Amino acid sequence: MMHKNLRSYLKLLYKENEIVEVDAPVDPALEIPEIHRRIIEEGGPALLFTNPKGSKFPIVTNLFGTPRRIELAFGPRPEQLIIQLTQAVHQLLPPRMTQLWKMRQPLWDVAQTGFKTVSPEQAPVLERQMKQVNLNHLPALTSWPEDGGAFFTLPLVYTEHPDTKEHNLGVYRMQIHNQHTTGMHWQIHKGGGFHHQVAEKKRASLPVSVFLGGPPALTLSAIAALPEMIPEYLFASFIMGDKLHLTRMKDITHPLIAEAEFAFCGSVPALERRAEGPFGDHFGYYSLTHDFPIFEIERLYHRKDAIFPATVVGKPRQEDYYIGEYMLRLFSPIFPMVMPGVKKLWSYAESGFHALTGAIVRESYHREAVGHAFRIMGEGQLSLTKFLMLTDIDCDLSRFSEFLELILARFQPERDLIIIHDTSIDTLDYTGRKFHHGSKAFLLGIGDPVRELPSQYQGDVLKLAPKIKPYCKGCLLISGASFEEEPQLGQMILDHYHEQLQDWPLIFLVDDVDSIQSQTDFLWTTFTRFDPAHDIYAQKELHHNKINFQLPLVIDARMKPFYPAEVEPDEQTIQLVDTRWKEYFTK
Numbered sequence: 001m002m003h004k005n006l007r008s009y010l011k012l013l014y015k016e017n018e019i020v021e022v023d024a025p026v027d028p029a030l031e032i033p034e035i036h037r038r039i040i041e042e043g044g045p046a047l048l049f050t051n052p053k054g055s056k057f058p059i060v061t062n063l064f065g066t067p068r069r070i071e072l073a074f075g076p077r078p079e080q081l082i083i084q085l086t087q088a089v090h091q092l093l094p095p096r097m098t099q100l101w102k103m104r105q106p107l108w109d110v111a112q113t114g115f116k117t118v119s120p121e122q123a124p125v126l127e128r129q130m131k132q133v134n135l136n137h138l139p140a141l142t143s144w145p146e147d148g149g150a151f152f153t154l155p156l157v158y159t160e161h162p163d164t165k166e167h168n169l170g171v172y173r174m175q176i177h178n179q180h181t182t183g184m185h186w187q188i189h190k191g192g193g194f195h196h197q198v199a200e201k202k203r204a205s206l207p208v209s210v211f212l213g214g215p216p217a218l219t220l221s222a223i224a225a226l227p228e229m230i231p232e233y234l235f236a237s238f239i240m241g242d243k244l245h246l247t248r249m250k251d252i253t254h255p256l257i258a259e260a261e262f263a264f265c266g267s268v269p270a271l272e273r274r275a276e277g278p279f280g281d282h283f284g285y286y287s288l289t290h291d292f293p294i295f296e297i298e299r300l301y302h303r304k305d306a307i308f309p310a311t312v313v314g315k316p317r318q319e320d321y322y323i324g325e326y327m328l329r330l331f332s333p334i335f336p337m338v339m340p341g342v343k344k345l346w347s348y349a350e351s352g353f354h355a356l357t358g359a360i361v362r363e364s365y366h367r368e369a370v371g372h373a374f375r376i377m378g379e380g381q382l383s384l385t386k387f388l389m390l391t392d393i394d395c396d397l398s399r400f401s402e403f404l405e406l407i408l409a410r411f412q413p414e415r416d417l418i419i420i421h422d423t424s425i426d427t428l429d430y431t432g433r434k435f436h437h438g439s440k441a442f443l444l445g446i447g448d449p450v451r452e453l454p455s456q457y458q459g460d461v462l463k464l465a466p467k468i469k470p471y472c473k474g475c476l477l478i479s480g481a482s483f484e485e486e487p488q489l490g491q492m493i494l495d496h497y498h499e500q501l502q503d504w505p506l507i508f509l510v511d512d513v514d515s516i517q518s519q520t521d522f523l524w525t526t527f528t529r530f531d532p533a534h535d536i537y538a539q540k541e542l543h544h545n546k547i548n549f550q551l552p553l554v555i556d557a558r559m560k561p562f563y564p565a566e567v568e569p570d571e572q573t574i575q576l577v578d579t580r581w582k583e584y585f586t587k
Contacts (some may be wrong), residue, residue, distance in 0.1 A: 001077055002240050005124075005259035006213040006307060010048075010060070011073055019046040019060075027053045029142040029150065030573045033312045035584060036061045037569070038577070041316055044529060048307070059308045063216070065319040067356045070326045073216040078239050079330055086333040107542035115255075116243040123247035123258035125211075130300040138259045140176055144280030145559060145570040148289060150176045151279060153311045156211040156222045157186070158254055159195040162202065164239045168192055169222045169232035174210070174295060175276050175558045176330075183276035184208070184268055187427040190381075196268055202235040204483040205267040208295055213261030213309050215240055222486040223320075224327050225381035252299075261306045266297040278519040280567035281398045281428050283352040283528055288564055291434065314567045316520055321349040325398075339379060341372045346397035347385070350523035350557045354384040358403055363392040363446050364522035370418070373442045384426045384436065387527060400519050401472035407445030408474035408505045409453055413538065413549040416444040423535045430563055431531040434544045438532035454503045460495055464489065471522055476504045479513045488536040490556035498539060498552070507554045 003009040010277075026032050026049050039047060039062060044435050046062045046069065064070055088332035095563050120126050130137070140150035152174040160167050168191030174182040186193040199206040211218075217239035222231040237244040245258040273291035281287045311319050328346055335345045341362040347353045361372040369390050374381050393406050411417075418441065425431075425438035432438025453474035453508035462468060481489055490509050493501075501507060508526050516522050530536070537554040 009216050013046055022049045024583050028139040033143040034569050034573050034577045036312045040065050055139040057308045060467045064323050070322055083333050113237040115246050118245050118247050118258050120247050121283035124303045125263045125299050126306040128302050133297050133300045135176045139308050139540045144567045149430045154309045155471040157192055158209040159192045161195050162199045171222045180297045182295045184293045201268045203270050205269045206265050210264040211257045211260040214257045214259050218285050222460040261303055262299045263301040267296050268293045270468050280314055282313040282320050283428050286564040287428050324349045339375050348523050350520045351527040355386050356390045356527040357385045358397045361390050369446050371460050383450045387441050389443045403552050405473045408433040409449040410445035413551050417549050418442040419532050421492050438531050457499050469513050473504050476507045477513045479510050483560050494537045494554050501552045504552050507552050511558050529557040530555050
């Protein structure tokens with residue numbers, strides 16, 4: 001049985017020396033986020049800021065920012081149980097008493113999941129009510145200097161479908177607009193947004209409840225890209241190994257998380273929008289100002305000694321990286337069940353997850369892999385994937401260079417590059433030339449190798465791109481003029497050096513070759529900076545309606561002038577934190 005609330009988890013973190021208190025007065029605007037980022041970079045502990053300026057509520061960050069704390073939060077049980085249950089599906093069909101007996105423990109564990117309703121008097125979240133809602137009394141973070149304001153960064157947003165009453169729990173950032181109103185940044189392809197669309201068609205407000213804190217499993221469940229048929233509350237109970245405690249009040253539409261730190265009850269009105277952003281997001285860039293729905297808060301409840309949980313996102317690796325990798329490991333046995341023929345799947349946190357996904361698939365007949373590619377692209381939040389790479393050769397997908405080499409050795413461009421134009425893309429991805437609009441691509445490497453891959457560049461210097469080095473076998477990094485100086489450099493390189501570069505199947509044109517020293521650098525610098533329909537260059541011929549590409553592929557992954565800026569701390573905050581560093585950590 002894991003933690004039923006945040007307090008249980010914090011108690012374990014203290015016991016394991018995995019949390020540090022900062023008693024010095026610190027500012028939630030920029031100062032706390034900068035401290036947090038430095039500790040993340042060092043692989044340091046969770047942080048409890050007991051004296052945030054402007055608020056009586058302590059703030060805790062970096063709860064899940066190392067593999068060790070992920071283990072402390074969730075333990076080995078969920079992964080082991082999912083493996084046992086996926087194996088049981090085959091063993092129990094048809095059901096036999098001997099097999100049922102062997103599987104009695106995991107089946108019993110599943111039977112324990114569910115909800116327990118407690119009275120309002122037994123619900124810690126209802127210990128206090130803020131008589132007049134004033135969000136300015138909460139220590140919400142302003143993470144980056146160009147952010148549009150203070151944001152809730154770990155809100156658990158609960159909605160119900162207006163007709164079916166099916167629920168959704170998601171994490172959608174919330175910018176504070178005034179004392180009782182926030183933005184509600186629910187994106188396309190997300191459950192809360194679906195519920196709001198249904199309500200809006202009826203010209204009706206959507207009741208919404210938002211929680212901060214509670215069982216760590218609840219945060220995981222809200223972030224997870226669960227199949228739509230799996231309720232988040234039920235999955236949280238499964239992770240906990242215990243029933244989730246809920247409470248009800250006669251005049252509130254939704255059940256409340258009894259063990260949460262804060263509960264906000266209100267509604268999202270129909271047909272009302274307000275400017276939200278900018279915000280330094282998990283892609284490592286600013287998402288720009290756009291109009292989003294608003295959340296009007298009518299009641300605010302909290303524990304008598306409530307703690308405000310928050311996180312900071314930005315260039316990888318941040319705290320969300322470790323949560324995302326854990327979820328991928330957790331769900332990996334489920335993918336082949338939900339998508340038969342998909343043996344392994346991995347979305348790369350270094351690219352912001354949705355920009356790049358790799359998969360190992362079955363290829364038992366000609367081009368079966370293409371069918372699996374479309375299946376992946378149609379599955380929940382995986383439909384946001386921009387670039388999907390597939391092979392039928394088993395490998396460790398998390399080791400990207402090895403995976404890429406397997407594909408490039410087998411890649412036949414005339415058949416294995418498929419670009420899909422005019423699609424929706426992630427709200428946070430600005431590589432398309434219009435908000436929410438862009439393209440997607442499949443890159444396949446199936447069957448036996450068709451070429452030997454070069455490992456060292458031994459050709460002449462490219463005058464148009466004088467910096468050049470391999471990333472891995474078959475993949476070359478080059479840099480020359482910036483996009484502003486020469487927008488057509490990708491095509492020019494292809495025109496001038498096609499013969500010279502033919503041995504290299506894949507070439508990335510980047511701003512600075514020297515800045516790429518690791519897998520994290522490579523994936524973030526490349527896959528977050530190109531749109532397949534616009535930025536892939538190759539010689540090609542049209543045969544009927546089929547485009548036959550030829551090697552090499554040149555991908556222009558330079559920063560474009562219409563992209564948002566990279567997130568960077570401001571110099572004043574850097575100097576402040578430098579000066580005060582020893583003051584923060586006196587214990």
